[in-house]
Amino acid sequence: DAGITQSPRHKVTETGTPVTLRCHQTENHRYMYWYRQDPGHGLRLIHYSYGVKDTDKGEVSDGYSVSRSKTEDFLLTLESATSSQTSVYFCAISARDRPAVLFGPGTRLTVT
Amino acid sequence: AQTVTQSQPEMSVQEAETVTLSCTYDTSESDYYLFWYKQPPSRQMILVIRQEAYKQQNATENRFSVNFQKAAKSFSLKISDSQLGDAAMYFCAYRSVGTSGTYKYIFGTGTRLKVLA
Secondary structure (H helix, E strand, C coil): CCCEEEECCEEEECCCCCEEEEEEECCCCCEEEEEEEECCCEEEEEEEEEECCEEEECCCCCCEEEEEEECCEEEEEECCCCHHHCEEEEEEEEECCEEEEEECCCEEEEEC | CCEEECCCCEEEEECCCCEEECCEEECCCCCCEEEEEEECCCCCCEEEEEEECCCCCCCEECCEEEEEECCCCEEEEEECCCCHHHCEEEEEEEEEECHHHCEEEEECCCEEEEEEC
C-alpha cells in the first residue's frame, strides 16, 4: 500500500549490532503496529502505538524497543540483534473508523 | 486473552472448485471484528474480507464468503470457483479492544492454499 512504507526493505546484520527499522505512513492513522512473521507462528505483535509517544508491548516484545515522535513515523529498534530475531517484519496501521489493519511491504532482516 | 486458531497448515483445491478454510477464535468480548488476509508470494498482506460480530449476515466479496458462527466462535472462509491467483497464505485475524480503547490485531498461524491446474 503506497500509504505505508518501510525502510530498509532488506537488511543483513551481525549478532550484537543495533538495528533500527522505520515505518512511515501518509494516512494520518492513529494506531501503528510492528509484527514479525515466522514460519509456523503467523504474525506476532511486537509493539504497538496508540498515539504520539504512546506505546505498549505486544506478545513478543523482549529485545525490541519502539519510538513514535511523530504521527507518521514508528521506529522499531533491536538494541543488540540476535539470530533469533531473523524474521520478516511488518508495520501496520489502523484507525478507529477503519477497522481493517493495513500493512506495509515488510522488511526481511537476517542476523548472522 | 484472545486467541485465533487455524488448524489447517495447508490445503489444496482444484482450479474452478470450492474450498473452505477454517478459523476458530476465543474471546469474552461481544463486539469485535474478524478478517481474512491473503499473502501471495510477493509477501504483501491483502485484506480479503471482514465481518462485524454484531452483524448476523455473513460477509461476501465476489467469490469469497464467510460462514460466521458467533456462538461456536468459528469464522471460515469459502473460496468459490478457485483460480490460480488464489494460491497464497491465508491468515485469519481478530481485532480486540484493549485498555484505553486501543486496538490490537491477533493473527492465526496461517493456511497455505495450493491451487491445482
